[in-house]
Amino acid sequence: MSADKLFTIKEASEWATRHIGKDVTVSNISYLIQYGRIKKFDRYGSTQVSQNDLLQYYESYNGSREINYKERISEDLNWALSFEQYKEAETTKHVHRLHPYKGKFIPQLVEYFLDEHADRFKKETYFSAGDIVLDPFSGSGTTMVQASELGIHALGIDISAFNSLIGNCKVIQHDIVNLQSEIYRITNALTNFIYSTNIAQFEAELTKELYEFNNHYFPVPDYKYQLRNKQINEEQYGNEKEKLFMPIYKRLVKKYDVRLLQNQNETFLDKWFLQHIRNEIDCVFTEVKKN
Ligand SMILES: C[S@@+](CC[C@H](N)C(=O)[O-])C[C@H]1O[C@@H](n2cnc3c(N)ncnc32)[C@H](O)[C@@H]1O
Numbered sequence: 001m002s003a004d005k006l007f008t009i010k011e012a013s014e015w016a017t018r019h020i021g022k023d024v025t026v027s028n029i030s031y032l033i034q035y036g037r038i039k040k041f042d043r044y045g046s047t048q049v050s051q052n053d054l055l056q057y058y059e060s061y062n063g064s065r066e067i068n069y070k071e072r073i074s075e076d077l078n079w080a081l082s083f084e085q086y087k088e089a090e091t092t093k094h095v096h097r098l099h100p101y102k103g104k105f106i107p108q109l110v111e112y113f114l115d116e117h118a119d120r121f122k123k124e125t126y127f128s129a130g131d132i133v134l135d136p137f138s139g140s141g142t143t144m145v146q147a148s149e150l151g152i153h154a155l156g157i158d159i160s161a162f163n164s165l166i167g168n169c170k171v172i173q174h175d176i177v178n179l180q181s182e183i184y185r186i187t188n189a190l191t192n193f194i195y196s197t198n199i200a201q202f203e204a205e206l207t208k209e210l211y212e213f214n215n216h217y218f219p220v221p222d223y224k225y226q227l228r229n230k231q232i233n234e235e236q237y238g239n240e241k242e243k244l245f246m247p248i249y250k251r252l253v254k255k256y257d258v259r260l261l262q263n264q265n266e267t268f269l270d271k272w273f274l275q276h277i278r279n280e281i282d283c284v285f286t287e288v289k290k291n
Pocket of ligand 1: 101104137140141159
């Protein structure tokens with residue numbers, strides 16, 4: 001590796017664009033700093049990054065990914081199906097972001113197989129507008145959404161009632177005006193409910209304490225950079241800091257008289273939610289039933 005050189009963020013984005021032959025924006029570089037992939041240097045009031053860090057990052061990951069996979073699997077790999085050009089905002093566009101669901105595939109993948117284009121890999125097209133697609137494991141409904149966009153009818157089946165609910169919410173027709181006024185009414189009722197308890201003050205003070213604690217012991221991005229470079233043992237460090245924070249947390253729980261456990265321990269909602277979260281859920285359900 002050559003002698004190190006420092007770049008401003010803008011210079012880094014220009015250098016990286018030339019180096020990997022793809023558009024690397026200023027915010028891509030900021031992202032690498034934020035997530036501890038490369039180190040941030042403060043020089044003369046401006047943020048700089050090191051060329052060696054960038055080289056290491058692109059060699060270890062992005063730049064060589066396609067080549068590595070082709071070596072491991074086959075030259076005949078359809079790299080278009082990696083969809084690496086899409087940003088997270090595009091792979092979770094519009095309704096796909098309605099509810100977090102880690103097991104979903106991205107809409108672009110579904111579109112690739114459903115739409116009418118053909119390429120070296122997809123030589124035939126299978127569906128046209130008006131056809132019916134069945135997804136027997138529909139999860140959060142990605143197939144149904146993409147089919148609908150292409151004018152294809154879709155049926156989804158899923159063993160999980162909750163996943164079916166997520167999927168259905170994405171494709172049924174909503175009365176938007178009614179929906180909006182309901183959301184507004186319920187949000188107002190919930191806000192009033194929360195402010196009628198001491199929880200809002202508890203959370204505000206806890207957030208402030210956590211902010212100061214994290215800034216001190218887990219400064220971003222330095223902490224992430226040290227973790228990636230194995231300069232810190234995450235588990236040991238985390239355990240030590242948890243012990244340090246516990247007395248602060250306990251003092252606030254006592255001060256605001258927060259009940260951590262519920263009276264019963266039978267259902268999922270009893271088991272996993274603090275008493276006050278449970279009260280908030282009950283408040284929302286009561287409001288929903290009022291309509
Ligand atoms: C990986 S997820 C599918 C995700 C989906 N492609 C999406 O984009 O959201 C698999 C789904 O299969 C469902 N599943 C598993 N076994 C099933 C079964 N026997 N019958 C129906 N659905 C089932 C699960 O509940 C889960 O939602």
